[in-house]
Amino acid sequence: MQIPTFDDMLAAHKRIAPHIRRTPVRVSDHLNDLTGAQLFFKCENFQEPGAFKVRGAANAVFGLEDAAAARGVATHSSGNHASCLSYAAMRRGIPCNVVMPHTAPQAKKETVRRYGGKITECDPSTNAREATFARVQAETGGDFVHPYNDPRVIAGQGTCSREFMEQADGLDMVVAPIGGGGMISGTCLTLATLAPETRVIAAEPEQADDAYRSFKAGHIIADDAPETIADGLKVPLKDLTWHFVSRHVSEIFTASEQEIVDAMKLAWKHLRIVLEPSSAVPLAIVFKNAQAFAGKRVGIIVTGGNVDLDNLPWIEG
Amino acid sequence: MQIPTFDDMLAAHKRIAPHIRRTPVRVSDHLNDLTGAQLFFKCENFQEPGAFKVRGAANAVFGLEDAAAARGVATHSSGNHASCLSYAAMRRGIPCNVVMPHTAPQAKKETVRRYGGKITECDPSTNAREATFARVQAETGGDFVHPYNDPRVIAGQGTCSREFMEQADGLDMVVAPIGGGGMISGTCLTLATLAPETRVIAAEPEQADDAYRSFKAGHIIADDAPETIADGLKVPLKDLTWHFVSRHVSEIFTASEQEIVDAMKLAWKHLRIVLEPSSAVPLAIVFKNAQAFAGKRVGIIVTGGNVDLDNLPWIEG
Numbered sequence: 031m032q033i034p035t036f037d038d039m040l041a042a043h044k045r046i047a048p049h050i051r052r053t054p055v056r057v058s059d060h061l062n063d064l065t066g067a068q069l070f071f072k073c074e075n076f077q078e079p080g081a082f083k084v085r086g087a088a089n090a091v092f093g094l095e096d097a098a099a100a101r102g103v104a105t106h107s108s109g110n111h112a113s114c115l116s117y118a119a120m121r122r123g124i125p126c127n128v129v130m131p132h133t134a135p136q137a138k139k140e141t142v143r144r145y146g147g148k149i150t151e152c153d154p155s156t157n158a159r160e161a162t163f164a165r166v167q168a169e170t171g172g173d174f175v176h177p178y179n180d181p182r183v184i185a186g187q188g189t190c191s192r193e194f195m196e197q198a199d200g201l202d203m204v205v206a207p208i209g210g211g212g213m214i215s216g217t218c219l220t221l222a223t224l225a226p227e228t229r230v231i232a233a234e235p236e237q238a239d240d241a242y243r244s245f246k247a248g249h250i251i252a253d254d255a256p257e258t259i260a261d262g263l264k265v266p267l268k269d270l271t272w273h274f275v276s277r278h279v280s281e282i283f284t285a286s287e288q289e290i291v292d293a294m295k296l297a298w299k300h301l302r303i304v305l306e307p308s309s310a311v312p313l314a315i316v317f318k319n320a321q322a323f324a325g326k327r328v329g330i331i332v333t334g335g336n337v338d339l340d341n342l343p344w345i346e347g
Numbered sequence: 348m349q350i351p352t353f354d355d356m357l358a359a360h361k362r363i364a365p366h367i368r369r370t371p372v373r374v375s376d377h378l379n380d381l382t383g384a385q386l387f388f389k390c391e392n393f394q395e396p397g398a399f400k401v402r403g404a405a406n407a408v409f410g411l412e413d414a415a416a417a418r419g420v421a422t423h424s425s426g427n428h429a430s431c432l433s434y435a436a437m438r439r440g441i442p443c444n445v446v447m448p449h450t451a452p453q454a455k456k457e458t459v460r461r462y463g464g465k466i467t468e469c470d471p472s473t474n475a476r477e478a479t480f481a482r483v484q485a486e487t488g489g490d491f492v493h494p495y496n497d498p499r500v501i502a503g504q505g506t507c508s509r510e511f512m513e514q515a516d517g518l519d520m521v522v523a524p525i526g527g528g529g530m531i532s533g534t535c536l537t538l539a540t541l542a543p544e545t546r547v548i549a550a551e552p553e554q555a556d557d558a559y560r561s562f563k564a565g566h567i568i569a570d571d572a573p574e575t576i577a578d579g580l581k582v583p584l585k586d587l588t589w590h591f592v593s594r595h596v597s598e599i600f601t602a603s604e605q606e607i608v609d610a611m612k613l614a615w616k617h618l619r620i621v622l623e624p625s626s627a628v629p630l631a632i633v634f635k636n637a638q639a640f641a642g643k644r645v646g647i648i649v650t651g652g653n654v655d656l657d658n659l660p661w662i663e664g
Contacts (some may be wrong), residue, residue, distance in 0.1 A: 054371040054373075056371075056393060058395065060395070075619050076373060076618075076619060078375065078376055298621075302392050302393060302397055302620075302621065303619075304619065304621060304656070339615055340659075342656060342657075
């Protein structure tokens with residue numbers, strides 16, 4: 031297990047700078063009034079491919095030696111990592127192979143293809159995915175870029191908090207969603223050196239609360255097949271991300287499906303930002319645990335905005 | 348007729364700075380590829396009340412002497428001007444009276460009330476509105492802040508382009524929607540001094556093309572009751588705004604209803620910004636007249652984002 035360092039993060043930021051956006055930080059007086067906190071939203075939904083995962087993906091892609099790069103990259107993902115890795119590979123002009131269950135939404139497949147990614151479909155089971163991925167990787171020799179349990183990816187995600195601390199002074203805490211833990215790990219990596227007094231809080235769906243239960247138990251607990259609208263957060267922690275979560279995260283809070291949807295609506299109403307459900311979990315837990323955040327300067331990482339506007343999950347319409 | 352000056356704009360910017368946001372400028376590689384232009388989007392939809400009109404409204408409200416301010420402000424509007432004026436008045440702690448047809452959408456009324464504005468409803472005819480407004484103003488003594496034909500309002504709107512020119516270097520042209528002409532006039536006011544080589548282009552719905560026809564005819568033509576989804580752009584030019592439009596605007600282009608909706612969809616897909624229909628007209632005309640913009644650095648003012656997500660006008664679903 032190779033733990034990425036603060037210097038890896040600095041090197042990543044230099045490497046990926048031409049390929050990412052320094053996304054804006056937004057505030058809403060009205061959300062501050064409603065929560066009693068001072069909220070700062072780092073809008074990673076405004077990355078070109080719509081999610082923070084372009085940071086880690088670009089770090090992996092542009093860190094490859096030319097010979098390895100020529101063989102391309104490969105991953106399995108049906109979410110933002112697949113499109114962000116395709117995007118980064120397109121910018122370097124190398125192949126990107128993605129293994130995806132045939133049940134993945136058509137829109138996700140289209141995005142990957144728009145960025146030149148090649149999709150190999152598999153049955154929607156872990157066994158099928160692993161077998162198909164092994165075959166694809168053997169055929170192509172592509173460098174495997176795991177969606178989160180990869181030191182290059184974690185170092186890349188850490189660049190977000192570095193910008194955030196430059197853009198918003200003196201944050202008492204930074205809140206990010208937790209699924210596999212890539213963004214949270216990058217946040218821990220950066221803040222542990224840059225702002226050790228700033229607490230890192232993770233936000234997780236109640237219905238996929240394996241990180242919460244792992245955190246309380248002191249070891250990784252992986253759920254089999256959690257069901258939540260926050261579809262980016264269904265995956266379990268792995269050794270590298272557990273390293274950061276277990277050492278640097280101050281607290282994990284969870285939110286219900288309804289609370290996640292309510293947060294999406296509030297963010298639209300008061301920030302004019304459409305969050306994907308996974309991105310709405312931090313705001314949901316801030317509302318739910320107001321006493322923990324009142325009077326604090328709270329940074330929230332808006333991880334992505336890839337949602338289908340024609341099919342918004344407004345439960346109460 | 349009191350024509351606002353460049354110095355009025357500078358004074359406005361200083362006056363309103365604590366009450367507005369310096370909104371971000373966004374770009375999309377993909378929209379650039381699609382149009383062949385280099386597009387820069389100034390996101391006024393991210394003002395706290397969701398529209399650029401807070402600039403002019405705040406300039407009028409905070410420019411009042413204390414005695415006049417105590418009597419408050421008044422206007423007639425069923426759109427963003429009503430909520431932005433209420434918002435500015437709330438920040439100064441003075442009354443705001445708004446005359447609005449009883450047919451106005453409930454959401455608009457709620458926003459005005461959320462900011463402490465007092466609504467007096469009238470029948471949806473010009474006669475009824477003028478009579479009701481005269482009565483409200485006589486009763487309250489409130490200062491009338493016209494939605495656009497007011498030098499304080501135009502000077503306030505002009506502050507947007509001042510920021511824009513600092514944020515995006517060397518724009519060849521700036522495109523903004525045109526209805527009554529407040530934003531376009533402010534843009535002309537500022538650029539005529541700050542960047543006289545930058546062309547000002549106005550974008551108008553085909554179905555409410557009175558400004559286009561006025562521009563061609565050389566005098567104001569006012570339509571009776573145009574019908575377009577770009578509901579912020581139905582109002583006619585007035586003497587002050589005609590002054591700027593007739594002298595400084597380089598060209599007016601128009602877009603159909605379908606082209607406006609298509610532009611909304613493209614902006615969502617590639618910028619993750621939800622435009623209100625009025626705000627989508629500039630992008631629509633850039634797509635429609637690609638040859639006029641290809642190879643140019645084009646600034647687009649995104650005027651507002653107050654749209655009902657539950658009721659998006661996707662004509663083709």
